[in-house]
Amino acid sequence: MTQPLVAIRSVSKNFGEFQALNRVSLDVWPGEVLCLIGASGSGKTTLLRCINQLTPLDSGGIWLDGELLGVREEGGRLHRLTERQIARQRLKTGMVFQRFNLFPHRTALENITEGPVQVQGRKQDDARAEAMELLGRVGLVAKADAYPSQLSGGQQQRVAIARALAMKPMLMLFDEPTSALDPELVGEVLTVMKELARSGMTMMVVTHELGFAREVADTVVYMDHGAIVESGPAAEVLGKPREVRTQSFLSAVI
Amino acid sequence: MRVAPTLAEGFPDLSGMTVARQVHWQRWLAAVAILVVLAAIGRAFVNGQIEWTYVSRFLTAKVILEGITNTMVMAVLAMALGIVLGVVVAIMRLASNPVLASVAAGYTWLFRGTPLILQLLLWFNLALVFPTIGIPGLWSARAVDVMTPFLSALLGLGINQGAYTSEVMRAGMLSVDVGQYEAAQAIGMGRLRALRRIILPQAMRVVIPPLGNEFIGMVKATSLASVIQYPELLHNAENIYYANSRVIELLIVAGSWYLLVVSILTPLQMLLERRFARGALQITR
Secondary structure (H helix, E strand, C coil): CCCCCEEEEEEEEEECCEEEEEEEEEEECCCCEEEEECCCCCCHHHHHHHHCCCCCCCEEEEEECCEECCEEEECCEEEECCHHHHHHHHCCEEEECCCCCCCCCCCHHHHHHHHHHHHCCCCHHHHHHHHHHHHHHCCCHHHCCCCHHHCCHHHHHHHHHHHHHCCCCCEEEEECCCCCCCHHHHHHHHHHHHHHHHCCCEEEEECCCHHHHHHHCCEEEEEECCEEEEEEEHHHHHHCCCCHHHHHHHHHHC | CCCCCCCCCCCCCCCCCCCCCCCCHHHHHHHHHHHHHHHHHHHHHHHCCCCHHHHHHHHCCHHHHHHHHHHHHHHHHHHHHHHHHHHHHHHHHCCCCHHHHHHHHHHHHHHHCCCHHHHHHHHHCHHHCCCEEEECCCEEEEHHHHCCHHHHHHHHHHHHHHHHHHHHHHHHHHCCCHHHHHHHHHCCCCHHHHHHHHHHHHHHHHHHHHHHHHHHHHHHHHHHHHHHCCCCHHHHHHHHHHHHCCHHHHHHHHHHHHHHHHHHHHHHHHHHHHHHCCCCCCCCC
């Protein structure tokens, strides 16, 4: 029996009075594409950020590839890891942000090689060759030397996906990757993501694109008020949801 | 609603007409008034008791040229020290470590809160407090020998500048979107590497106009070092007029040099701005 790539157990997170996550538990298996859906403020983005440790969690634990994230257990107590150790753990995940967050002072190619060269200490030439390959994969070879400000939103997001892939992560996290895009640019980003899913990458996608979830996701998780309300195969959760809250959310969205 | 098959009548076609030039009579009036005032001031100076031959004679005198050289050397070195200190203090100020943050705040408070001329006098007279300075057991020297006018001016101007520059740098770093820091973290960068590779280069774009301003201020602030005998431009001009009593003439000489240097610095700043505008949308022209 293999073990899940991501194991989330009783994770809670508060922002002051606001309870963003309330004892959330979830497994993500290798090669699985999991879509998180729910209204804004339901905790799906926070969950994603906890996995990448951009947001530290209050209680509970997340294991990635069998390794406990952010803390170390010793003598019955938890000790926070150093920044360097957390940075090393982050290398296992790639993150794609809603607002792309490309580095505006670097070209598309330099955005992609920045991590491999600066963090992983790879050779400039190797990193460039691989970056060009990744640009080919997202269909942007011609834009290698363009600055982010010269690219459309859809192109920027595809570069951002290539930048995350350049670190060779075992898990890709997408935080509403198409929400900031003009409607006609959504398709090109989803196409890249579909190709990535077909290649066997494990993906967690926070999205409002139910069509994408229906087509690509193995599992759909519906969250509300910081808790998982319903999760299961995409066809079941989206097709015939059992929970009343899921039903009313889906009928409101469609 | 009725859908009209043709456009409504009564709106003539203006497409062939040009917009007539406006007559800005207020501008002409203002220009004339200013010219009259300038002419009056100019006439006053020409007829005033200024020996213009002295001005042209001393403009390129050796002592004056040495003075402007010393002024520029000091301005560049003190500004460099100020920028290094400013970057370090700004990073400390934004650190999560409360000790570093309060040390940085205290530094800014102390050196921004006291007059620069007072700080220069303190550094120059450090020997009154510490007759000898050094590292116990390794090296020591008499403070009067170490605290030359040059070193006193450099420390005084540079450390004071650091307090101001740190605020400029902090503003620049705060202007960079938080998402940039998160994206740097997401590709495994630590805090310092993210600062160096991602945050500071973007902050530079915002920071260069105010830093140019600060450098121009620094060029002129070096004149305060005349009180501690540093042989910069104003100090040397003063030495000449102590001897020949041509006070106004030599002040005009010094003033012309300051103006010239500042005039050269402005286009240099624009070149720097262009260098750091890589990737930014060109909004300004």
